Amino acid sequence: MENKELQQLLENQKYSFKPYFSDRVMAGLEAMPGKLENSFEKALDFLFPKLSFGSMAVVALLLAGTYISTGNLDLDSITGVYSLENQWYETDYFDLF
Amino acid sequence: MKDFDDNILLAKIKNGDSAAFKHIVGKYESKVATVIRNMLGNTSEVDDVGQEVFIRLYKSLDKYRGEAALGTYITRIAMNLSLNEIKKRKRKRWIPFTRKDSADAWDIEDKSADLSRLDDKDLVQRAILRLKENYRAIIVLRMIEGYSVKETAELLKIPQGTVLSRQSRATEQLKQILENKMSYRHGE
Numbered sequence: 001m002e003n004k005e006l007q008q009l010l011e012n013q014k015y016s017f018k019p020y021f022s023d024r025v026m027a028g029l030e031a032m033p034g035k036l037e038n039s040f041e042k043a044l045d046f047l048f049p050k051l052s053f054g055s056m057a058v059v060a061l062l063l064a065g066t067y068i069s070t071g072n073l074d075l076d077s078i079t080g081v082y083s084l085e086n087q088w089y090e091t092d093y094f095d096l097f
Numbered sequence: 098m099k100d101f102d103d104n105i106l107l108a109k110i111k112n113g114d115s116a117a118f119k120h121i122v123g124k125y126e127s128k129v130a131t132v133i134r135n136m137l138g139n140t141s142e143v144d145d146v147g148q149e150v151f152i153r154l155y156k157s158l159d160k161y162r163g164e165a166a167l168g169t170y171i172t173r174i175a176m177n178l179s180l181n182e183i184k185k186r187k188r189k190r191w192i193p194f195t196r197k198d199s200a201d202a203w204d205i206e207d208k209s210a211d212l213s214r215l216d217d218k219d220l221v222q223r224a225i226l227r228l229k230e231n232y233r234a235i236i237v238l239r240m241i242e243g244y245s246v247k248e249t250a251e252l253l254k255i256p257q258g259t260v261l262s263r264q265s266r267a268t269e270q271l272k273q274i275l276e277n278k279m280s281y282r283h284g285e
Binding site for chain 2: 001003006007009010011012013014015016017018021022024025026028029032043046
């Protein structure tokens with residue numbers, strides 16, 4: 001037998017799996033822990049950097065707004081209690097009694 | 098998704114796109130089937146080992162750095178799992194009362210089979226299965242899958258000189274086995 005003849009015979013030795021092989025693989029992956037689908041953890045990994053930068057920017061803007069309107073950044077100003085205190089003093093609730 | 102190259106598909110998989118992984122499976126399943134089927138023969142384990150190849154691939158995607166082509170990386174997994182399966186079979190032979198199947202079944206069939214009814218493809222497959230697994234691996238990678246000597250050496254983690262010497266011996270043995278089988282078939 002010549003090498004060329006052998007090579008031709010070997011080139012025909014291609015095979016394929018039974019039909020729906022890829023579906024069986026995907027089912028196998030679904031069944032294993034830490035599966036492939038768009039899991040909550042994967043989505044979180046993807047979204048976390050985007051969300052965290054956006055959130056930091058919003059927090060910075062809110063703090064800047066608070067500082068501009070109240071002139072300081074103490075806890076009362078941040079939580080909004082500062083303006084309620086002013087309202088309390090301005091209203092004479094004792095008249096009710 | 099047919100026109101996407103592997104790097105795009107891999108990026109999609111890393112973002113949790115299961116359709117991209119299914120596409121990779123579809124793209125490389127015939128390559129994997131060819132490797133496993135030629136290494137193990139027509140046995141029930143072929144499909145299971147094939148599935149295991151892609152599950153291993155999925156698990157190891159984080160480690161894949163793209164140094165080798167994805168097809169080569171998958172072929173390496175397929176070859177390693179096939180060689181592991183052959184080792185497992187050898188161990189089973191030493192355990193009494195276990196099911197003797199796979200390559201053993203081929204051996205028994207070969208002695209009694211009506212070779213005249215087999216087509217060339219089956220005949221060649223039986224001849225390949227008569228080779229030792231390290232020769233079989235060379236025939237599959239070099240002569241069926243068409244990998245270069247360098248690629249084959251990297252896939253099997255052996256020197257290039259060893260690939261060439263094994264290929265020479267494997268080819269001679271395969272020719273001899275095939276000539277015997279074919280003359281037996283034509284003689285009937």
